[in-house]
Amino acid sequence: MSDFPPLPQEARGKRPVFFDDPAIDTLLGMLLELAQAHWVARERLARLEHWAAHAVTSATVPFDDCYALPAEAAARLAAERDSFVARLFAPVTKG
Amino acid sequence: MSRFVTPALALSPTPDEQAAQAFVSSLRNHVLNPLAAAMKARFEAEIAPSLPEGATGRDVHAAMRGDRLFRFYSAARVKAQDMVWASVRPIIDRERRSLADRFRALAADRTTAGTLTLDPGLPIPKNVAALDVHRMPGNYHLDAGADDLAAGALYENGLAVFSFGLMGETLDDIGQSIALWLRHRLPDFAPDAVLDLGCSVGHQTLPWKRAYPDARVTGIDVAPACLRYAHARAQAMGVEAHFVQADATRAPFPDASFDLVFSSMFLHELPKADIRAVFREAHRLLRPGGLMLHYELPPNAKLSPYDGFYLDWDSDYNSEPYYRGYRDLVPADEVARAGFHGFFEASVPSLGWYGADAIVAAADADRAEASDRLGRLGDGVTWYCYGGFRGPAA
Numbered sequence: 001m002s003d004f005p006p007l008p009q010e011a012r013g014k015r016p017v018f019f020d021d022p023a024i025d026t027l028l029g030m031l032l033e034l035a036q037a038h039w040v041a042r043e044r045l046a047r048l049e050h051w052a053a054h055a056v057t058s059a060t061v062p063f064d065d066c067y068a069l070p071a072e073a074a075a076r077l078a079a080e081r082d083s084f085v086a087r088l089f090a091p092v093t094k095g
Numbered sequence: 096m097s098r099f100v101t102p103a104l105a106l107s108p109t110p111d112e113q114a115a116q117a118f119v120s121s122l123r124n125h126v127l128n129p130l131a132a133a134m135k136a137r138f139e140a141e142i143a144p145s146l147p148e149g150a151t152g153r154d155v156h157a158a159m160r161g162d163r164l165f166r167f168y169s170a171a172r173v174k175a176q177d178m179v180w181a182s183v184r185p186i187i188d189r190e191r192r193s194l195a196d197r198f199r200a201l202a203a204d205r206t207t208a209g210t211l212t213l214d215p216g217l218p219i220p221k222n223v224a225a226l227d228v229h230r231m232p233g234n235y236h237l238d239a240g241a242d243d244l245a246a247g248a249l250y251e252n253g254l255a256v257f258s259f260g261l262m263g264e265t266l267d268d269i270g271q272s273i274a275l276w277l278r279h280r281l282p283d284f285a286p287d288a289v290l291d292l293g294c295s296v297g298h299q300t301l302p303w304k305r306a307y308p309d310a311r312v313t314g315i316d317v318a319p320a321c322l323r324y325a326h327a328r329a330q331a332m333g334v335e336a337h338f339v340q341a342d343a344t345r346a347p348f349p350d351a352s353f354d355l356v357f358s359s360m361f362l363h364e365l366p367k368a369d370i371r372a373v374f375r376e377a378h379r380l381l382r383p384g385g386l387m388l389h390y391e392l393p394p395n396a397k398l399s400p401y402d403g404f405y406l407d408w409d410s411d412y413n414s415e416p417y418y419r420g421y422r423d424l425v426p427a428d429e430v431a432r433a434g435f436h437g438f439f440e441a442s443v444p445s446l447g448w449y450g451a452d453a454i455v456a457a458a459d460a461d462r463a464e465a466s467d468r469l470g471r472l473g474d475g476v477t478w479y480c481y482g483g484f485r486g487p488a489a
């Protein structure tokens with residue numbers, strides 16, 4: 001931990017609102033937080049699945065923060081992330 | 096997203112924190128590319144036909160305000176902006192002491208002759224002190240004294256997430272591209288002293304030392320923790336540069352002490368009176384024949400009303416209150432007003448996007464062309480820059 005004071009969490013100034021009912025702005029913000037949290041869990045699961053699938057041959061490798069996906073699997077996951085975000089917004093561009 | 100950050104100063108996000116950052120980059124990429132394209136298509140199909148002849152960017156804004164796509168684009172973009180800073184802030188809180196220790200070690204290192212000169216008494220101008228530019232909590236001047244790097248780290252790490260690769264591997268594509276362009280545009284120009292105004296963490300400062308190794312390169316900014324970061328970063332990269340805490344409207348250097356006065360993404364964060372003061376100051380600081388050169392957002396007059404509206408979004412919704420006022424100015428007039436001659440403007444292809452050959456080819460064409468890709472951060476980037484020369488001494 002650090003002996004410095006914590007950084008400010010919020011930007012100064014008014015938060016802009018775009019919808020007639022500001023609740024929609026709020027809900028969109030909540031949705032994107034949730035989508036981010038989902039994505040964090042998805043990546044963790046992908047690492048865990050990869051580790052589990054390879055644990056037989058590399059039983060000595062612990063599952064921890066250093067356990068990373070190989071480049072090819074990481075690239076697949078990045079593509080999945082982009083299409084997840086695209087799916088999230090698809091109803092906006094279609095409607 | 097430590098990928099674009101100077102390795103010696105890189106943070107150590109957990110895999111979960113990295114996933115959260117990667118999500119924000121994907122989100123921004125989606126909002127700024129496909130969603131922005133859909134919004135533009137909607138404008139062209141449904142809104143443009145009903146706009147009167149001679150409509151301005153402000154008229155486009157008024158017409159778009161009620162549009163559903165504009166609302167989703169804007170609300171998602173504001174949220175994504177806040178998520179950029181939120182995705183790096185806790186890591187800096189955790190590593191702030193370690194960053195300070197790294198600063199001390201790098202500053203003590205004698206690998207370059209670079210220097211850092213802070214002026215704790217310097218007043219922070221209102222355009223910095225009174226707001227959080229682009230919603231960056233604490234803004235550039237946040238400082239806990241001693242060896243604190245937090246504001247610089249927030250800026251560099253935030254930019255790495257924010258720019259999803261478009262600013263180059265070391266976030267200095269602007270400086271590298273423009274320095275290469277200038278070397279080919281003016282092959283006989285060999286500056287002895289270069290000054291970078293509003294240099295922040297020095298991303299676009301160091302490329303000048305690489306382009307002109309014999310020059311003394313100085314960067315000034317009002318933000319102490321950004322300058323400490325700039326100094327540590329230059330030391331880590333082995334590039335000699337001198338960082339000085341100073342206000343660009345009244346820089347603490349003698350008359351005629353530079354051959355090139357440069358700035359990048361700086362003028363649009365200043366009120367109009369300060370922009371003019373900076374131009375006068377640049378004129379004072381340059382030697383006869385010296386060059387003032389700015390990388391900036393293209394002026395509204397160069398853009399279609401829609402593209403003007405699109406860029407001015409930041410002025411209304413991203414805590415960039417001076418952005419539109421800056422872009423309403425006509426660069427040629429401002430350059431002439433400060434006493435410069437030989438005004439020029441150029442659209443320099445991004446090195447990372449188009450490669451060095453494209454820059455060399457562009458150096459031959461000296462007039463910027465109006466284009467919707469002029470300086471906008473999205474696929475296919477070019478950097479708009481302009482400037483003028485100081486005449487011989489009267």
Ligand SMILES: C[S@@+](CC[C@H](N)C(=O)[O-])C[C@H]1O[C@@H](n2cnc3c(N)ncnc32)[C@H](O)[C@@H]1O
Nearest residue numbers: 235293294295298299316317318342343359360
């Ligand atoms: C967007 S940042 C510039 C980034 C940097 N030039 C680059 O291209 O990487 C703007 C900087 O201008 C600085 N600034 C604002 N007003 C200033 C002034 N009057 N004098 C010097 N620096 C100033 C801010 O502290 C901030 O670091």
